[in-house]
Amino acid sequence: MVMAQAAEVAEELEERFERFFRAYYHSQILEAVHGYPETRSLVVDFEVLDRYDIRLGDLVLNSPDLAIPAAQRACARIEQPVGRGRAELNVRFTNLPSTSRLAIRDIRSENVGRLISVEGIVRKATDVRPKLVVAAFECRRCGEVNLVRQRDENLREPYLCSGCENRGPFKLDVEASDFVDSQKLLVQENLEDLRGGEHPKQIMVLLEDDLTGRLTPGDSVEIIGVLRAGLRKSGGAKSRVVEVFIEANNFNPVEIEFEEVQISREDERKILELAQDPEIYSKIVKSIAPHIYGYEEIKEAIMYQLFSAPPIELPDGGRIRGDSHIIIMGEPATGKSEILQYVAKELAPRGVYASGKGTSGAGLTAAAVKDEFGDGGWSLEAGALVLADRGVACIDEFDKMEAGDRSAMHEAMEQQSVSIAKAGILATFRSRCAILAAANPKYGRFDEYRPISEQVNLPPTILSRFDLIFFVRDDLSKTREVARHILDTAASPESLQPPIPPELLRKYIAYARQNIFPELSEEARRVIEDFYVEMREVAQQSEDVPIPLTARQLWAIVRLARARARVRLSRVVTAEDAERAIELIKFSLSQAGLDFETGRVDIDKIYVGVTKSQRDKIREVLGIIRELEEEYGTAKRSEILEEAERRGISKGEVDEILKKLHDSGDIFEPKHDHFKTA
Ligand SMILES: [Zn+2]
Secondary structure, eight states: HHHHHHHHHHHHHHHHHHHHHHHHHHHHHHHHTTTTTOOEEEEEEEHHHHHHOOHHHHHHHHEEEEEHHHHHHHHHHHOOOOSSSSOOOEEEEOOOOGGGOGGGOOOOOGGGTEEEEEEEEEEEEEOOOOEEEEEEEEETTOOOEEEEEESSSSSSOOOOOOTTOOOEEEEEEEESEEEEEEEEEEOOOHHHHHHOOOOOEEEEEEEEEGGSSSSOTEEEOOOOOOEEEEEEEETTTTEEEEEEEEEEEEEEOOOOTTTOOOOOOHHHHHHHHHOOOOTTHHHHTSSSSSOOOOOOHHHHHHHHHOOOOOOOOOSSOOOOOOOOEEEEEEEETTHHHHHHHIIIIIIIITEEEEEEEOOEEEEOEEEEEEEEETSOOOOEEEOOOTTTSSSSSEEEEEGGGGHHHHHHHHHHHHEEEEEETTTTEEEEEEEOOOOOOEEHHHSSSSOOOOHHHHSSOHHHHHTTOSSSSEOOOOGGGGGHHHHHHHHHHHGGGGOOSSSSHHHHHHHHHHHHHHHOEEEEOOOHHHHHHHHHHHHHHHHHHSSSSSOSSSSHHHHHHHHHHHHHHHHTSSSSEEHHHHHHHHHHHHHHHHHHHOOOTOOBOOOOOHHHOOOOOHHHHHHHHHHHHHHHHHHHSEEEEHHHHHHHHHHHHHHHHHHHHHHHHHHTTSEEEEEEEEEEEO
């Protein structure tokens, strides 16, 4: 009786869907059926259905397991292709009402079994694998083939053989079975929805058929699907904790921009007013991590990084990034981590804070990992730089990153993409973010008289990709000022009130990035050109001086100057913008690359690791070894030291140079303390 009623309900439902489809989707169904099997889905606008029949709409939302199969059967009644087998179209829904749109963190057990929509970013995606829909089991006793429709994760065998009525044994006949493509995703809630250091929540999503293979980690997406609950398995045993996941019915890619921040008319009025303020630059600088004392240049650089410059698209398809990368090298307890956290959590509309050391799995870039979903395949997982696409990635302990990240970092910083080639997987993710990194000196403190490259555990090839490098020393001369700042804060915490509240500053940044695309004025061009030419000329005046500036720094200046124009919402980069950008670059270079022996800015010190004067000494020592070698066959250490000392090179320096030459393979040591050139 109940069964008959259910069948009647289903039949009636099917008829109502059929009438709806004939009225609103007839041509789309015809088109889909003729494109079958390449086209396998009909996408229905929920609002159209809901307006046509509110009860039908209600059923789709609240009883999707009843409504959606009925809709699919109704669809099949309308049109069938001639002579090509049966077309079974998936009916997919889009445009759900706002009441069905949930934040991932708001999903509750009461939503189980309902059609819902969530937005987020794909953090992880498995490869696409075939999944049994109808399993064909051959009976080993009588040879009968039993077809069993599969529903959940575990394989279901026939209970009794329909031929001989024995309980098997059965053998799965893969070729006679039916499969569907399947894929699992881990979707994490959008970073811009998080404030104040909340940990992003995530949910597993199951995709099937033509939904598979179209999303990769880093994609922003709206998932529409039925919320399911399953028992969580922990090491084989089932626990009582129910885990929810979404069986996707449909998805829509969402282009979430860094700029995607709601800006009201009132906000806009405030932003335009601020942009006119002659004090705007210092107001913004004072609004960045106000609880951290000092750091004016670094905060100014961060201001430009947040506003960013538009990327430059080249006619050959290439692209010059508009994001400035900044690294702060700081001694411990100088407040650099706090600055990074403040930027990621309070200011960057799409900010990610991660540590190079503590990140597991995907690390900073991306990784192909053995599937933790438990079915033995590979998953692609997005790391911090991919998740921060179009935002700012604040990476603490940048020098502690894994080897895999190091090798992927060059591409991530320059092309702003991450490629993976592992286990037969080839994939590229976008990582169009600015990097704000912090690193520690290798030996805890900086030594002014050692090349910076020796004191930093990062290869020059990565360092040279930062537009600005800052050094922060635990400066004793500033102790009193820092103490006063802390005591002032303790006495009146409101003194730390930023001139521009973080909420408004974030909107300001988003507004500028959305609307302002500054171009260099003639005057700005001239200022930058003159500076560049002058620096290169200085370099050429003396023979064999490393070129102090490369095209990389030129681009860095252009980026900073354009970002500076953006801060005051100007479409024109002025000479002043260019000059200020040059000042910052000079500041950063002099901090990092000043050759203390010649007093010149020697960028080779950072990027190659050896200063000009050191290189001269290396050449000198190599010459001594050659001379001794010619005379005695090998060069004895004591004699090298003696000769070098006569030429003004200390014993300590010679020892270091010998080690360097040995490491680089320029000399070898056939006998203890005896050297030969290679
Ligand atoms: Zn049998």
